[in-house]
Amino acid sequence: MMRRLxxxxxxxxxxxxxxxxxxxxxxxxxxxxIAAFWREVTKPEALHGFxxxxxxxxxxxxxxxxxxxxxxxVLVRQHFAGRTVLSGVIDLPFSVSPVIAGFMxxxxxxxETILGTFFGTLGVKVxxxxxxxxxxxxxxTFPFVVRELTPLLQTIGTDxxxxxxxxxxxxxxxxxxxxxxxLRWGFVYxxxxxxxxxxxxxxxxxxxxxNILMLTQTATLHIYQSYVDFNYVxxxxxxxxxxxxxxxxxxxxxxxxxxxxxIVTSAN
Amino acid sequence: xxxxxxxxxxxxxxxxxxxxxxxxxxxGELLGLLGPSGSGKTTVLRLIAGLxxxxxxxxxxxxxxxxxxxxxxxxxxxxxxxxxxxxxxxxFENIAFGLKVKKWKPAEIEPRVAExxxxxxxxxxxxxxxxQLSGGQxxxxxxxxxxxxxxxxxxxxxxxxxxxxxxxxxxxxxxxRLHDRLNVTSLFVTHDQEEAMEVSGRIIVFSKGKLEQIGSxxxxxxxxxxxxxxxxxxxxxxxxxxxxxxxxxxxxxxxPASNISDHVHVQVGFRPYYVKVAEDPHRYRQPATLRHxxxxxxxxxxxxxxxxxxxxxxxMNKEEFRQxxxxxxxxxxxxxxxxxxxxxxxxxxxxxxxxxxxDAGPLTP
Numbered sequence: 143m144m145r146r147l148x149x150x151x152x153x154x155x156x157x158x159x160x161x162x163x164x165x166x167x168x169x170x171x172x173x174x175x176i177a178a179f180w181r182e183v184t185k186p187e188a189l190h191g192f193x194x195x196x197x198x199x200x201x202x203x204x205x206x207x208x209x210x211x212x213x214x215x216v217l218v219r220q221h222f223a224g225r226t227v228l229s230g231v232i233d234l235p236f237s238v239s240p241v242i243a244g245f246m247x248x249x250x251x252x253x254e255t256i257l258g259t260f261f262g263t264l265g266v267k268v269x270x271x272x273x274x275x276x277x278x279x280x281x282x283t284f285p286f287v288v289r290e291l292t293p294l295l296q297t298i299g300t301d302x303x304x305x306x307x308x309x310x311x312x313x314x315x316x317x318x319x320x321x322x323x324x325l326r327w328g329f330v331y332x333x334x335x336x337x338x339x340x341x342x343x344x345x346x347x348x349x350x351x352x353n354i355l356m357l358t359q360t361a362t363l364h365i366y367q368s369y370v371d372f373n374y375v376x377x378x379x380x381x382x383x384x385x386x387x388x389x390x391x392x393x394x395x396x397x398x399x400x401x402x403x404x405i406v407t408s409a410n
Numbered sequence: 411x412x413x414x415x416x417x418x419x420x421x422x423x424x425x426x427x428x429x430x431x432x433x434x435x436x437x438g439e440l441l442g443l444l445g446p447s448g449s450g451k452t453t454v455l456r457l458i459a460g461l462x463x464x465x466x467x468x469x470x471x472x473x474x475x476x477x478x479x480x481x482x483x484x485x486x487x488x489x490x491x492x493x494x495x496x497x498x499x500x501x502f503e504n505i506a507f508g509l510k511v512k513k514w515k516p517a518e519i520e521p522r523v524a525e526x527x528x529x530x531x532x533x534x535x536x537x538x539x540x541x542q543l544s545g546g547q548x549x550x551x552x553x554x555x556x557x558x559x560x561x562x563x564x565x566x567x568x569x570x571x572x573x574x575x576x577x578x579x580x581x582x583x584x585x586x587r588l589h590d591r592l593n594v595t596s597l598f599v600t601h602d603q604e605e606a607m608e609v610s611g612r613i614i615v616f617s618k619g620k621l622e623q624i625g626s627x628x629x630x631x632x633x634x635x636x637x638x639x640x641x642x643x644x645x646x647x648x649x650x651x652x653x654x655x656x657x658x659x660x661x662x663x664x665x666p667a668s669n670i671s672d673h674v675h676v677q678v679g680f681r682p683y684y685v686k687v688a689e690d691p692h693r694y695r696q697p698a699t700l701r702h703x704x705x706x707x708x709x710x711x712x713x714x715x716x717x718x719x720x721x722x723x724x725x726m727n728k729e730e731f732r733q734x735x736x737x738x739x740x741x742x743x744x745x746x747x748x749x750x751x752x753x754x755x756x757x758x759x760x761x762x763x764x765x766x767x768x769d770a771g772p773l774t775p
Contacts (some may be wrong), residue, residue, distance in 0.1 A: 304494065320496060
């Protein structure tokens with residue numbers, strides 16, 4: 143009896159929060175037929191938004207993988223003054239509203255500031271352009287790779303790398319043949335979370351991008367703009383497409399996980 | 411290849427992990443580094459391997475000073491306590507790792523790995539991953555991996571510490587056989603005195619970063635050089651007393667000490683099997699009460715209490731035990747047949763003072 147109640151309440155919770163809204167979104171997207179859906183998704187403004195989101199996500203993913211790995215390695219392996227402070231600060235993006243993050247970038251790179259003037263004289267446009275949007279997305283996604291890798295590095299320890307050294311491997315070989323392969327699942331999870339968050343990022347990007355049509359309007363900004371402009375089918379269609387992409391990423395991840403588990407069991 | 415260590419010292423911050431340690435591992439020898447945890451034995455091993463840099467002293471492998479050689483260039487095999495296998499690689503790839511890194515040709519790698527697989531009784535496991543192996547198999551893979559490129563010396567850090575007691579025993583015997591066969595100079599670290607005694611030709615006993623004694627298992631056991639060694643290796647009764655008129659009197663026990671000047675405080679040590687116990691209260695000179703009986707499998711350990719409240723341990727073989735039908739609480743008699751004065755810091759005894767035979771009275775009434 144209690145068991146049924148618990149299972150039932152979980153289903154209800156999921157239905158209310160996830161399944162219901164998604165189904166409703168799917169239905170609403172095709173409210174005016176498949177042709178309307180297709181028109182909304184393929185119109186230049188939407189395509190531009192998808193491309194921009196894709197570009198930002200790709201840049202952010204690469205930067206997070208590189209700097210996230212370095213940061214995690216330094217935090218776990220190096221003992222230096224301020225290590226605990228740094229370790230605590232890494233989670234800050236989780237607790238700061240993206241809007242505030244965007245606002246901080248505006249203050250930092252505004253035309254009146256030293257940085258703003260510096261980049262202005264170089265002719266590099268930071269605010270209301272790609273650089274600020276990448277920075278804003280980086281701010282929101284930076285913790286993911288680091289947070290996936292640090293516990294892994296802690297459990298792995300340094301034995302295996304030392305073993306590789308005793309076998310004659312130089313530092314590069316140790317890193318490429320031992321450290322990176324051992325961290326691979328951390329990379330997969332960190333990358334997935336980064337991509338999902340980068341695709342969905344809205345607040346910080348809205349503040350720093352200026353939401354300029356065909357220039358700095360990402361897919362999520364396009365959804366917002368369509369909604370504000372009473373183009374509900376447009377908003378729903380692009381939203382459903384983004385949702386499908388996120389879902390596809392998660393599915394690929396789960397399949398990869400299942401496959402690696404299958405290799406393990408079949409070899410047994 | 412010979413390993414020689416001279417004045418080796420290692421400091422971690424304010425902690426002196428290894429202080430002024432010197433010893434030689436002879437060519438082809440299997441030598442055990444024994445000590446409690448935190449005694450610096452693992453640090454010594456890591457210093458020899460090049461995984462740590464010494465704060466002072468020199469390390470020679472095969473007569474060549476290797477202090478400035480990186481771990482990669484020392485040509486050593488190192489076996490880690492928790493295997494440290496590459497989890498993402500198969501058994502074959504693990505063993506081949508060092509060979510690939512050292513640019514062996516594939517045509518040479520395959521027969522070498524196959525040779526090691528059969529040497530380590532790992533045939534048919536080459537395609538498995540480490541998590542699909544038992545603890546004993548993992549450690550054999552780790553040893554095979556360390557031996558693959560024919561290192562000049564093999565260093566093992568608590569090699570059997572992570573497996574259960576039964577597998578540990580098998581691995582020990584197996585390591586001895588392997589060493590007999592390959593004859594590679596080997597140094598292994600253990601905190602288990604029984605393991606050190608069983609596996610090694612010679613033992614080095616460590617305590618607090620210092621070398622306490624080097625010797626064969628029998629030497630270390632029978633002639634402990636320090637109080638620490640006496641207490642650490644095997645069970646020993648240790649009593650303290652003062653020399654007076656050439657005798658140390660502890661309770662009703664008397665130990666002749668003619669070579670030691672009066673008023674010196676000494677420690678008297680004797681192994682449990684040098685304490686003879688009899689059911690008959692008049693068989694031996696000393697009376698006592700039987701407090702505990704421990705069954706050790708091969709023999710019994712008796713704990714007796716003298717009239718003055720001294721607790722002594724005695725070892726009795728099964729045949730004798732069966733004859734006597736001893737019971738806890740009953741009066742017994744005992745005698746100490748051998749004893750030695752334990753060396754103490756700051757006091758040196760004439761060598762004849764140690765290891766003397768002491769006839770504690772007639773064995774027959």
